[in-house]
Amino acid sequence: MNAGINGNQPVVRKRQGTDKAKRQRAVFLFLAVAPSLIGYFLFTLYPNVMSVYYSLLDWDGLTAAKYVGFDNYVNMVKDQFVWRALYHNLLYMIVVPALIVFISLLLAYLLNNKSYKENAIYKVLFFFTNVLSTVVIALLWSFIFDGSFGLLNGMLELFGLTMDDFYWLGDSRTAFWVLVLPMVWGGVGLYVVIFINAMSAIPKSLYEAAVLEGARPMTILFRITIPLLRGVIRVCVVFVILGSIKGFEIIMILTNGGPEGSTDVIGLYMFNLAFGREYHNYGYASAIGMFLFVILVGAKLIIDKLFPEDNVEF
Known part of the structure; x- marks a missing residue:
């Protein structure tokens, strides 16, 4: 019984090491890509989405906006x-x-x-x-x-x-x-x-x-x-x-x-x-x-x- 349990320990350690490496790789990729993603959402995606909303308004940028549809x-x-x-x-x-x-x-x-x-x-x-x-x-x-x-x-x-x-x-x-x-x-x-x-x-x-x-x-x-x-x-x-x-x-x-x-x-x-x-x-x-x-x-x-x-x- 003990031999069987001890024999499985290297496999478990190897799997834990692999999972840890995957998590580290995921964290590294996220940190590497995050600045670009944040910039994309703030300066590209968000303005484009808001442009769709603004296109449905009568608004001069100063006074209250009026919804006019299409x-x-x-x-x-x-x-x-x-x-x-x-x-x-x-x-x-x-x-x-x-x-x-x-x-x-x-x-x-x-x-x-x-x-x-x-x-x-x-x-x-x-x-x-x-x-x-x-x-x-x-x-x-x-x-x-x-x-x-x-x-x-x-x-x-x-x-x-x-x-x-x-x-x-x-x-x-x-x-x-x-x-x-x-x-x-x-x-x-x-x-x-x-x-x-x-x-x-x-x-x-x-x-x-x-x-x-x-x-x-x-x-x-x-x-x-x-x-x-x-x-x-x-x-x-x-x-x-x-x-x-x-x-x-x-x-x-x-x-x-x-x-x-x-x-x-x-x-x-x-x-x-x-x-x-x-x-x-x-x-x-x-x-x-x-x-x-x-x-x-x-x-x-x-x-x-x-x-x-x-x-x-x-």
Whole structure:
């Protein structure tokens, strides 16, 4: 009997040691994840849940809130400025990501395959735009677009095009399209670095075999490099598209939606409704925020449908 009991003691001790290790591991994981979870609940989940509640109110943030149900959503559907801003968002969503991804891929391909001695310096220069704040980028381009002493008009005059102090941001015909330039300029650098690092992981033997077969550089780019970077390109496209939908900082600083609302976007319209100088309606702004959330989710689902995730091994 004693031998049997003593024989089971190592098993019991081993099980107790395993349970203790599991508890310690659980406590460690909880302590490691808790700060991030607390931050997520306080600054992401809770504000989003409260936005749903605020969207059902008529509230200016100061006086007593009045429950209006779905009136804010009904008014939003009838609001022509919402649909005008959404139209601008859709245009930016098509133009800006296409230019950023195309230019980034081309520059990364050239730097990766030419093996310039200055490649490290080029990486820093391209990434420098992402170090700058949005305010700095916007102010820099405001001087470029200035009609009196702007760099753009000066360069055009060198080619014989006299602009007569034309203000690019002050004309509704040009303001929308010139805003694409700072958006692309500020976003290309990051994706150039990402694509360079992704391309450097592709085996050189694939390129050497293609060169021996007589493939040209553009053929190599579209037949080898881009297909092998589908996963990376997909992630970059998702980030750029979602960023172009909800971003408005550059537009707010350069034009604030003008002239005549020609550059207004959903995020900026919502911001001005909630925090503008003349009008404060947190309830209506929250309803537009929920609409923007639906757009972002829908855009993500469409991207997943058009660009299914696939794993490429090489």
